[in-house]
Amino acid sequence: MPAPAEKPVTVTLGKMGRLARRLVEEGRYASVSEVMRAGLRALEREEAALDELIKEKVAEALADPRPPIPMEQVFADLHERHVKRMTS
Template identity: 65%
Template sequence: MASRAEKPVTVTLGPLTAAAQDRVKSGRYASVSEVVRAGLRALDREEALLDELLKARVAEALADTRPLQPAEDVRSGLAARHARRTGKPA
């Protein structure tokens, strides 16, 4: 039951409706609303993991003491690598 702070929300699931209903029919969930809430919790966990991964990668990059490469050197190196792999001129 929704608390006073929560207002009911209507969501159109479109092609996902059948998948949500199948989960209810299987007994894993009591209602489609419960399926949606579980999906949102899973999305929250996934986004939190991605945030942690990105923070770790940024920290790793910031801690890297190797000298920076000019962007043009990176572009020309990638173009040369692509040319070698495809046989097409850079």
Template identity: 55%
Template sequence: MRASKPITVTLGKQQRSVDERLESGAYNSASEVIRAGLRALDREEEALNAILREKIREALDEPGPDVPAVEVFERLELRHAERMKSLRS
């Protein structure tokens, strides 16, 4: 029994990217290209998650004073309002 099952994927503009990789000889099949792309996506997500975990760890370890959520949201709303105003000008 197969460990994986065949699927149908519509690539649209990405089809050209698959075709170029096949024509270059770097890959033997569209399946290889897609699997390589998924492995790259997995690596990217793992790297981003590691960065986010580190940022969270740094924030939790920071000795600075806590800022009440109400104050944080007030600052964000003010910043957003200022940006919207500058876009309208």
């Protein structure tokens, strides 16, 4: 049994609509729908890359042999830096 067809979605692009239409006029895409699909695929790739980066950073942090710094100390240090920057 074939998958049911997706219902059409109406999207207001605002200023981005001009870009989408220009890309179609330039022949880079066949339709604004194609531009939207390409944009969503790019967003999906970007989010996957960010997820991977976050996982790497968490793994690095967990593997760091240095002792953890208490949260209160981190905030105190940040506050001190901020005060110094504001008074300099």
